[in-house]
Each structure stands twice: as structure tokens, then as C-alpha cells.
Amino acid sequence: MLNVTKIYFSPSNTTKKVVDQIASNFDDNKETYDLLNFNSSKELSSEDIAIVGMPVFAGRLPKSARDRLAKIKGNNTPAIAVVNYGNAHVTDALLELVDLLKENNFNVVAAASTVSHHSIFSGVAVGRPDESDIEKINEFSKKTKEKIESNESLKSEIPGNRPYVDYKQLPFEISCDETLCAFCYDCVSICPEKAIPDDDPIDTDLDLCSRCTACISICPEDARMFTGDAFETKKVDFESANSQRKEPEFYL
């Protein structure tokens, strides 16, 4: 029996959902590396199958997630590369993921860009991935499984440009409403950038913060949020510009 290794960075949980859905189409043993907390070296074998999911951040892979993934090496290990985006643009993220996996000795068999709710602009792609997305993801998974069984590699061209677009940090502020905070420190534990001080969850170091949304997503009191004029102004324009449904794309 092969070992299906799920590897993902998923601050607001939809990338995890997509990777789990792909993995559910394989009967094999399953192992998980959650890059929000897994930051170690690892080498997979040719008996493993890696399902690697990353969210798109500003048309690229999130920087820390990329650094963490770079520590996981393959050994001609079959890999499925997935980027998950918020119905705006994938830009160079899928190409970057496929390139990185190949550099690290994975045999990329298939790739996909899937659409999920936008983790910053909550009015975009609400409820996605939905039933129609899941159906397409299952179909893709079955075709990919057949390709792995017959030792085939990726044939399709992945869209994107090299050099990749420059990564642009979003200017939005993240704040914490002190009157709502229950001081559970879940946000401190999950933050991949150590941007929330151990002894003060109300504070956020915006120079360290990547705006990944993990702290907002995990907060049981909804105390953490994007705030500020720049965010409020952009939200209106962004939600109207990206209201038209986009579909997932699959590459075999």
C-alpha cells in the first residue's frame, strides 16, 4: 500500500479542504504535514504520493509557506500540485509551486488551481468550494490516480511567467478588539510569523505579519479583523471587480 502525504498551508482552512477532498479519492494510508506548524526537514520516498496545497497570496506562494515546503524533499515522489485562490487571479503561483516541487525531486503528475472563498474579502466566492467544485475535484483526482498507476508525468503546460511577479505585501491593518478577546492565546500559537507577542494577544507586529488570516480564522471570539480606511475602501472595489464566478482549472 502507498502512503498519501498531505502537505498544505491553510490559514483559513479551504486549501486543507481541497487537499483532503483529493486525498479522499485514494485508499492508501495518509499522513499530514500542516505547514502552519510543521517547519522541519523531511524526505519522502518513491513509495509516497504527495498532495501539496498552497493558497495564492498576491499572485505568488506565501513566503513562509514556500520556505517551509522547500525543506520537504522528494525522491522521484509522485506529486499533485494545487493552488487555491479567491476568485481573483492565480498569476504565477501554480507555476512557482510546480517549479519548486520539481527542484525538490518530486515527479509532478498533475496540477490544479481551485477556487475558494476569499479569506480577506469575505464577499467574494462565498461558500466555495461548493458541490460543483467538489465534483470536478473528484473527477480530477480519479484521472490523476490513473496517471500515477501508469507512471505518467505532467504533460500540460502550466500558465505563468518566469521571473515570477514580485511579491507585494498587503498594506491592510489587522487589529484585535480587546473587549471581545478571551485571552485564550490560540492566535499566538498559530501565527506562523510570531507576529503576536506571547504575553499580549491584543498587539500585532505589522512588520512581521503576512496578513495570512490564520489568527482571524482561529479566534473563537471573532476578536481579530482587518481594519482601516485602506481596507474598507479596497473591499468595496475588490468585491465588485471579482463578483463573476471563476472555475477551477486542471492540468494533467
Ligand SMILES: Cc1cc2nc3c(=O)[nH]c(=O)nc-3n(C[C@H](O)[C@H](O)[C@H](O)COP(=O)(O)O)c2cc1C
Ligand atoms: C495575503 C493574501 C493574499 C491573497 N492574494 C490573492 C490573490 O492574489 N488572488 C486571489 O485570487 N486570491 C488571493 N487571496 C485569497 C486566497 O488565495 C484564498 O482565499 C485562499 O483560498 C485562502 O486559502 P486558505 O483558506 O487555505 O487560507 C489572498 C489571501 C491573502 C490572505
Ligand code: SF4
Ligand atoms: S498576525 Fe498576521 S501572520 Fe500572524 S496569524 Fe495573524 S494574519 Fe497571520
Ligand code: SF4
Ligand atoms: S484567539 Fe481571539 S480570543 Fe484568543 S487570545 Fe487571540 S484574539 Fe483573544
